[in-house]
Amino acid sequence: MTPQTSLLQWYEQNGRHELPWRLTNDPYKVYVSEIMLQQTQVKTVLERFYFPFLEAFPTLADVASCDLDDVLKKWEGLGYYTRARNLHNAARQCKGILPTNTHDLMQLSGIGRSTAHAIAAFAYREALPILDANVKRILHRYFALSERNDKKLWEYAYRLFDTKHPFEYNQAMMDVGALICLPKKPLCEQCPYEQWCKGKAEPLSYPEAKKKTIKPIRKRSIIVHQHNQKYALQQRHEKFLHGLWGFYETIEPSTAEYLGHITQHYSHFTLEADVYVTDDEITEEGFEWFDPKEIAQLSLSRADHKVVDLLKVKS
Ligand code: SF4
Incomplete structure (x- = not known):
């Protein structure tokens, strides 16, 4: 038995063969x-x-x-x-x-x-390994690699790769990563790699933990300008959330009517925003007016969807 045959057998019995993207070429x-x-x-x-x-x-x-x-x-x-x-x-x-x-x-x-x-x-159906987050985790543990280094990891990806069954190997690696070699609690006793895995005694040490960074909090005011049952939104042009529509956002506090508070977690910061509504004209450029039905057709960020929910509660 080799690691590759063990993986293949495991995949035949336990793989998620029915996933639709596995049934198409x-x-x-x-x-x-x-x-x-x-x-x-x-x-x-x-x-x-x-x-x-x-x-x-x-x-x-x-x-x-x-x-x-x-x-x-x-x-x-x-x-x-x-x-x-x-x-x-x-x-x-x-x-x-x-x-x-x-x-x-x-x-x-x-x-x-x-x-x-x-x-x-x-x-x-080319014989090439993949290196997504799940595969990376398995390789780090299997070869007991502490260092995070993608270039080296590609070499290890080729080392473990099954050139005879590349399709099944890649699918199986994704399944082992998703079902067995779990980030916090790897199920080593069920793993097809158990007898070869160098890191199984201490799987959580591979790779070394990332330094914890505290996510900054951005405090904002979101001000919904309303007029004749329509609301002012602007399409974002900055890199973050580019192309999505949103209500007016500012770092200044507002004296308009308070509607509620929203929290939205993004990968690199947390947004904490007080939401207000006003009949005042909007002086900033680039805003367009939409009724609720039209807003439903726009692409909004999750934060702006929360603002829409607050508006629904109010009306
Ligand atoms: S034996 Fe454990 S640590 Fe090693 S690959 Fe399998 S689940 Fe991951």
């Missing part, structure tokens, strides 16, 4: 699943986002020909909107047809080496 569908799964759990992607997205955009050419707004609207709730912007940009870069080699795939927005390998391995 359409590179576009594989690509969408890979991008969605980068920062979102399988369950959420499967139940709420993967199929509606493909229904709205059956091909990459459909993504290329639509406005960014439409893609963002379908991405709403998934978060990490850079993924959606990159997907839209990549679709236009390749004119709706994904390249068939990893070098050209990696020239597209948001496609790194691991995503390019995943598309090539799953859609084109």
